[in-house]
Amino acid sequence: MPIRTALAVLAATTALVLTGLWVGNNVNMLPLDASSNAPTYDALFKVLFSIGTMLFLGIVILLVYSMFRFRRRAGDFSDGLAIEGNLPLEIVWTAIPAVVVLFVGIYSYDIYERMGGMVALNDHSAMDHMAMDHSVQQAQAPGRVWGGIGAAGMDAAPSGPVLPVEVTAMQFAFIFHYPDAQITSGELHVPTGQQVELHMEARDVIHAFWVPQFRLKQDVIPGQPTVLSFTATKAGTYPIVCAELCGPYHGGMRSNVVVHEPEAYDAWLQQNSPIRTTT
Amino acid sequence: MTLANPSDFNGSLQPQGWLRYFSFSLDHKVIGLQYLVCGFLFYLVGGALAGAIRTELATPLSDFMPRDTYNEVLTLHGTVMIFLWIVPVVNGAFGNYLIPFYVGARDMAFPRLNAVAFWLIPPAGILLISSYFIAGAAAQSGWTAYPPLSLTTPAAGQVVWILSVLLLGGSSIFGGINFIATILKLRRPGLKLMQLPMYCWAMLGTSILVVLSTPVLAGTLILLSFDIIAHTGFFNPSLGGNVVVYQHLFWFYSHPAVYIMVLPAFGLVSEILPVHARKPLFGYTTMVYSIMAIVFLGLIVWAHHMFTSGTPPWMRLFFTIATSFIAVPTGIKFFNWLATLWGGKIALNSAMLFSCAFIVNFVFGGITGVALAQVPFDIHVHDTYFVVGHFHYIVYGGTVFVIFSSLYHWYPKFTGRLLNEDLGRLHFLLTFIGFNLCFAPQHWLGLNGMPRRVAEYDPTFTTLNQVSSVGALLMAISTIPLLINVVVTALNGKPAGDNPWNALTPEWLTSSPPPVENWIGEAPLVTEPYGYGQHHGQPQEVKA
Amino acid sequence: MTSTAPLQDSGSPNLSPDASHAAAAGQDHAEHGDFRLFGLATFLVADGMTFAGFFAAYLTFRAVNPLQEGSTYELELLLPTINTVVLIISSFTFHRAGKECRGGNLGASRLWLAITGALGAIFLAGQMVEYFSLPFSLTDNLFASTFYALTGFHGLHVTLGVICIAIVALQTRRGGRISASDHFGLEAAELYWHFVDGIWVVLYGILYLL
Numbered sequence A: 001m002p003i004r005t006a007l008a009v010l011a012a013t014t015a016l017v018l019t020g021l022w023v024g025n026n027v028n029m030l031p032l033d034a035s036s037n038a039p040t041y042d043a044l045f046k047v048l049f050s051i052g053t054m055l056f057l058g059i060v061i062l063l064v065y066s067m068f069r070f071r072r073r074a075g076d077f078s079d080g081l082a083i084e085g086n087l088p089l090e091i092v093w094t095a096i097p098a099v100v101v102l103f104v105g106i107y108s109y110d111i112y113e114r115m116g117g118m119v120a121l122n123d124h125s126a127m128d129h130m131a132m133d134h135s136v137q138q139a140q141a142p143g144r145v146w147g148g149i150g151a152a153g154m155d156a157a158p159s160g161p162v163l164p165v166e167v168t169a170m171q172f173a174f175i176f177h178y179p180d181a182q183i184t185s186g187e188l189h190v191p192t193g194q195q196v197e198l199h200m201e202a203r204d205v206i207h208a209f210w211v212p213q214f215r216l217k218q219d220v221i222p223g224q225p226t227v228l229s230f231t232a233t234k235a236g237t238y239p240i241v242c243a244e245l246c247g248p249y250h251g252g253m254r255s256n257v258v259v260h261e262p263e264a265y266d267a268w269l270q271q272n273s274p275i276r277t278t279t
Numbered sequence B: 001m002t003l004a005n006p007s008d009f010n011g012s013l014q015p016q017g018w019l020r021y022f023s024f025s026l027d028h029k030v031i032g033l034q035y036l037v038c039g040f041l042f043y044l045v046g047g048a049l050a051g052a053i054r055t056e057l058a059t060p061l062s063d064f065m066p067r068d069t070y071n072e073v074l075t076l077h078g079t080v081m082i083f084l085w086i087v088p089v090v091n092g093a094f095g096n097y098l099i100p101f102y103v104g105a106r107d108m109a110f111p112r113l114n115a116v117a118f119w120l121i122p123p124a125g126i127l128l129i130s131s132y133f134i135a136g137a138a139a140q141s142g143w144t145a146y147p148p149l150s151l152t153t154p155a156a157g158q159v160v161w162i163l164s165v166l167l168l169g170g171s172s173i174f175g176g177i178n179f180i181a182t183i184l185k186l187r188r189p190g191l192k193l194m195q196l197p198m199y200c201w202a203m204l205g206t207s208i209l210v211v212l213s214t215p216v217l218a219g220t221l222i223l224l225s226f227d228i229i230a231h232t233g234f235f236n237p238s239l240g241g242n243v244v245v246y247q248h249l250f251w252f253y254s255h256p257a258v259y260i261m262v263l264p265a266f267g268l269v270s271e272i273l274p275v276h277a278r279k280p281l282f283g284y285t286t287m288v289y290s291i292m293a294i295v296f297l298g299l300i301v302w303a304h305h306m307f308t309s310g311t312p313p314w315m316r317l318f319f320t321i322a323t324s325f326i327a328v329p330t331g332i333k334f335f336n337w338l339a340t341l342w343g344g345k346i347a348l349n350s351a352m353l354f355s356c357a358f359i360v361n362f363v364f365g366g367i368t369g370v371a372l373a374q375v376p377f378d379i380h381v382h383d384t385y386f387v388v389g390h391f392h393y394i395v396y397g398g399t400v401f402v403i404f405s406s407l408y409h410w411y412p413k414f415t416g417r418l419l420n421e422d423l424g425r426l427h428f429l430l431t432f433i434g435f436n437l438c439f440a441p442q443h444w445l446g447l448n449g450m451p452r453r454v455a456e457y458d459p460t461f462t463t464l465n466q467v468s469s470v471g472a473l474l475m476a477i478s479t480i481p482l483l484i485n486v487v488v489t490a491l492n493g494k495p496a497g498d499n500p501w502n503a504l505t506p507e508w509l510t511s512s513p514p515p516v517e518n519w520i521g522e523a524p525l526v527t528e529p530y531g532y533g534q535h536h537g538q539p540q541e542v543k544a
Numbered sequence C: 001m002t003s004t005a006p007l008q009d010s011g012s013p014n015l016s017p018d019a020s021h022a023a024a025a026g027q028d029h030a031e032h033g034d035f036r037l038f039g040l041a042t043f044l045v046a047d048g049m050t051f052a053g054f055f056a057a058y059l060t061f062r063a064v065n066p067l068q069e070g071s072t073y074e075l076e077l078l079l080p081t082i083n084t085v086v087l088i089i090s091s092f093t094f095h096r097a098g099k100e101c102r103g104g105n106l107g108a109s110r111l112w113l114a115i116t117g118a119l120g121a122i123f124l125a126g127q128m129v130e131y132f133s134l135p136f137s138l139t140d141n142l143f144a145s146t147f148y149a150l151t152g153f154h155g156l157h158v159t160l161g162v163i164c165i166a167i168v169a170l171q172t173r174r175g176g177r178i179s180a181s182d183h184f185g186l187e188a189a190e191l192y193w194h195f196v197d198g199i200w201v202v203l204y205g206i207l208y209l210l
Ligand code: HEA
Pocket: A055, A059, A096, A097, A098, A100, A101, B144, B257, B258, B259, B261, B262, B304, B305, B323, B324, B326, B327, B328, B330, B331, B332, B334, B362, B363, B365, B366, B367, B368, B369, B370, B371, B372, B373, B374, B378, B381, B382, B383, B387, B390, B391, B394, B395, B399
């Protein structure tokens, strides 16, 4: 390869990588991040977006360049060069995607683990630990949890108590029950900074609990209880969206999650609880 | 299964002229065109349904049609587009037309089975669409028909849906068996497997997937219909059943199905690019291996559709990795195509424009696919418009673009006339712009909180939905130049001659349209279907 | 390089369009007589995948879905075991029928076919007896439903097989379609029968023994 070509390729690749990085870091396509999980997710998104931009732009530029550079000129009816393959080149473009994909896979595994996705949900010692001060949960403990996202690992809120909430999904509403405070509500209220654990079960068909600002979703399945853990970080009101087709009013099956500062949350709890609890 | 009975080819028993396209013809070319035209009519139906969807979604309120009608429309749209348009056309139409030429045969291995496979389709399609009228309500649980929803929605419509999909699945299996036998067994003596045009490999891979996965769907739907009709409880949690098992079985078919929809398109592109770039297909051998790798990987990645369904962690991990790796063999194909174009003498005609746009669109959809394969990423965007964007980029931007490209490429073969280039480019332009306008914004919608399969949505999403609807309108308009082109050309188009593109693949080495027996006299032995640049038996030195 | 060489199976180069196609098609088939068996084998792979799907469903149900109180996965073993033996023997008798047929002994072949068919019928009768003696019915619980779905689907296959055997046996009579040199029907039925047998063995293993 002549030096000039090599330099040009190098320059083009650098430009491509820089563009990809810039786009990934500066074009924001996501809503507000309101859970401890969201920033981790956004980091993954940036990586994927950067790599995707590089690959996509690179291929499109190559393609469009070929279409112009090698277009057939009027009156030229000859054939192109009879190049049938090039092994080193083919090895390179097998290896690059393989490495990229491996890197992305390992990275997203790491993210997933940090989200709590790899926690064994039916590990009974973990269950007991979680259920320590919640008698209601104790009663629930034998029930098998089929899946979901468990108490998060590293970047979760520090060892505070976990706030359990029972979620029942039905056509076409979510009902939230706070076993400790004995509150039943159509809206989810949670404090910032405390880990919340939703125990979810559906009455009729499959629904899905989704809060875009938390970057979390979990199917709510009849006959197969699931859990979803998260820690909210920013006060505000965010939509809860049912994301699994569940019938004609699926689109209207929405609610809100109201994230309070801890004091405001306590106030809400005091106000609504039939039994006066002190936290 | 049956020998072709000589009298079936006798003019006095088989209708001639245009009437033979309405007959139980055993000629693979007639059957191919039957698939093509029938599929295209269903595309118009599916497109009209898509139009209804986009009209409803032009406003945030559910005001265009009742909510359950909306669910029926989206269910029918998905089912029609997949089972009656993409799969029959990209497999049945082009497969039946081209494969016998490519293997140097005069027909498919089992001509009668072939005709049966085709004639299952129109009744199944009509049954499906008419369920709205005869059963009182069409299926309304999405093309995935997840129980328990599909057990609780009006039963008659759901049962008709199952019946129709079973018929279409049967048609697909018969077709697959026929392709495998034709490619492996009916090859002209002297023709080696590694000399076949790439489309044969694509169809071989596809047919393997069809034969291995479609029966599982059939079995699953039979169980589902038991749950509906006989009140068994396989998938009914209130009777002790398990809804997630259905999802596993369904996706065991329906993920491979996406490769059933796209591998043949890969094959068609591999035929079209070398002809119009005047260069050999780059990396033939690696192309073959990558097809087989996709077939293998395609069978073991199904649970990436179920990342939020409560699957155990190890399963999510495995399916993330396996799915991501599909990018490797797929990537090989794309880089090989780019290398095929590089240094060619590219004719930028309609066929080529659609094929090049296919590369752009599919790479986009493939990259969003690899993103979706990452569990943590998917947990946020699963069942949102991001997914809708992903798969339309692939099924429409990929497969449908290739179908159009193939139409421009092979129309002269079918009819002996060239489609009009100006109308072709207009069609391309409208489709390309409309398509991107329609589906690109959906990614943003999904990321920001718009779930799929809803008739009403948060008003903050109105603008982008309207952009998307305008895009759909442009796509609808884009069918007009296409239809005009096809009709006008058929009546008085420019005669094409036998081989307007100077192509080397065997279907062009006979008259256009071909005689009933494909070649008058012997079938040519084509050992180098991509021998461009090495004319007249004097191969040039190959410089790598 | 593109070269043309004559296609071996096309006889006269200048046939009229209609006739030559028929001739060519006919000859293609004559030359590769094994096609239809190949097609059937491919179909059986597909059919086997249907069963595989059912088996996978059954095993998953069994692994993760506890039955309600009082139900069990245990089944009476005696009758199904006899049935299994019957079906396995029938595979051997069919094999014998094929051998006789290829050897030109159509009469003996017919006799062995009759025995095979009878064994198949005994199997079906046994299945019926079992159905009527079972303590559960189709919709009782998940196991019951799966049990009937699996054995029923297999039973349909056996029924079809018995019908095919009857047809083939009739065809071995003088003047029938089957002869020592041309016995596709018999071979197809045999392949199918072995397939149905093999499926039963797997089914017996996971449904009754496991
Ligand atoms: C023809 C159809 C088709 C095809 C080919 C694909 C191809 C792929 N799909 Fe897609 N998909 C669908 C049709 C298709 N899909 C449909 C219909 C759905 C929705 C079903 C429903 O729920 O209704 C869906 C949904 C879907 C999901 C589930 C989303 C969800 O519901 O949450 C996932 C997740 O993993 C996924 C992934 C992929 C991947 C990884 C590929 C890969 O095969 C893509 C590989 C290609 C490339 C990557 C591009 C080329 C490669 C390179 C240029 C090399 C370099 C690239 C990298 C290193 C990344 N798809």
